[in-house]
Amino acid sequence: MRKVKVGPEIWPLRAPFVIARGGRSEAGVVVVELEEEGVTGVGEATPYARYGETAASVQAQIAALAGELEQGMTREALQQxxxxxxxxxxxxSALWDLETRRLNSxxxxxxNILRPDVIExxxxxxxxxxxxxxxxxxxxxxxxxxxxxxxxxxTLITERLVAIRTAVPKATLIVDANESWHSEGLAARCQLLADLGVAMxxxxxxxxxxxLLANFIHPLPICADESCHTRESLPxxxxxYEMVNIKLDKTGGLTEALALAAAAKEAGLEVMLGCMLCTSxxxxxxxxxxxxxxxVDLDGPTWLAQDVAAGLPFRCGKILLSEGSA
Ligand SMILES: [Mg+2]
Structure with missing residues (x-):
């Protein structure tokens, strides 16, 4: 029989993280541990208020499945x-971790994916x-x-973007408005972004x-984040949109995320990989x-004052997998 543990953790940030919806000074995550025959798998998720989640609501959802998890619930059963x-x-995530550890893989x-040495x-x-x-x-x-x-x-779209582009003329820039813009004036803003060489x-x-985005001609790709959760979002x-931002906290884990990535490509949409504020x-x-x-937008842990002990080998703008175990 499996042992199930679930609990919240608070990870202070090294600097305030401010987006259109407001600022954050800590990352609140929920951690699940599944122990089976001496092997432990760990999974972490970040409850997100935008999607109606709190640490308490997420823990309650997990606690309601504790009995089935103890009895050996599979990833396939979990999806339903x-x-x-x-x-x-x-x-x-905990079930994947348990599976790989039990197989010593x-x-x-x-x-069946080749591990890269460096992730940009x-x-x-x-x-x-x-x-x-x-x-x-x-x-x-x-x-x-x-x-x-x-x-x-x-606010200050032109001022901010011109200042940034002047400071880093050769950087690839992507802009995330987190749902804060309006359709009125969107065409002019998209043209400004294109003129400044913004990539997305x-x-x-x-x-x-x-x-409102249907039949809206725009000079740079637009990516769905808050609008894209699972394969059901795609139609x-x-x-x-031309691209979708896939995050495990939205898809409900890697199992659906892999299926979403494949379905998005099939539908002619490009893929971006994102994360919430979280640990490695x-x-x-x-x-x-x-x-x-x-x-690839996986810099969540770089915002933490301190990451988990076995953190990924983050460098500025990359994860150097060749220098750590992942
Ligand atoms: Mg986003």
Whole structure:
């Protein structure tokens, strides 16, 4: 019989993380441990208020399945037992971890994916004054980051982006508005982004307003984040977006995320791989998706004052897998 443990953890950030919806000073995660015959699998998820989740609600969802998990519930059964979201992700990740440890394998081998030595990833610039964002961008560039993800709200768009582009003329920039823009004026903003060489715009409009993107001609790719959770999201996204941001906390784990990545490509959508504020445990669970993504945005743990003891080998703008075990 399996032993099941679930509990919340708070991880303080090294600096405030500010997006259009507000600021955060800590990452609150929920951790699931499944022990079977002396082997323990661990899974972590980040409850997200935007999707109606709290640490308490996610723990309650997990606790309700404790009996079935103790009796050996499989990943396949889990997909039917819980809706997509953080609770299912924490359990799905723990089941993958348990499976790989019991087989003395890892997520790469078990999914038949060649482990890269280096993963190039975005570093995020959180919302601040144009000057602070520009100097932050320059510092990241000088430390080796080549892909920068710029958080944006509905103000100072030109000022912030011109300052950043001037500071890092050669960086690849992606902009994430986190649903804070309006359809009015969107065309002019997209043109500004294109003129500044921005490579992609993430979720400009509220998810409920996706229909406004149909027949909206835009000069740079637009990526669905808040609008894309699982394969069920895809029919509403085709013709409105060119890319989807896949996060395990939205798909409810790697099992659905792998299926979503394949279905998105089949539907002609490009893939971005993202994360919430989290520790390396949550990033490790998502790594089999990196070879499917045009943009990898897994810098959550780099915002923590301190990561888990067995953290991934993060460098500025990359994960150097050749220098650690993953
Ligand atoms: Mg986003």
């Amino acid at each position: 037992a819980l809706p997509a979201g953080a609770a299912r992700n924490a359990i799905d 890892d997520l790469w081998r078990i999914n 990833m975005a570093q995020t610039i959180s919302i601040d004054s144009p000057e602070v964002m520009a100097s932050g961008a320059l510092a990241l560039w000088q430390n080796g980051a080549r892909l920068l993800k710029v958080k944006m709200d509905n 715009l993430e979720q400009p409009l509220p998810a409920a307003e996706d229909a 509403q996204l085709v013709g409105r 445990r949550a990033i490790r669970a998502a790594l089999p998706l990196v070879d499917k993504a045009r943009f």
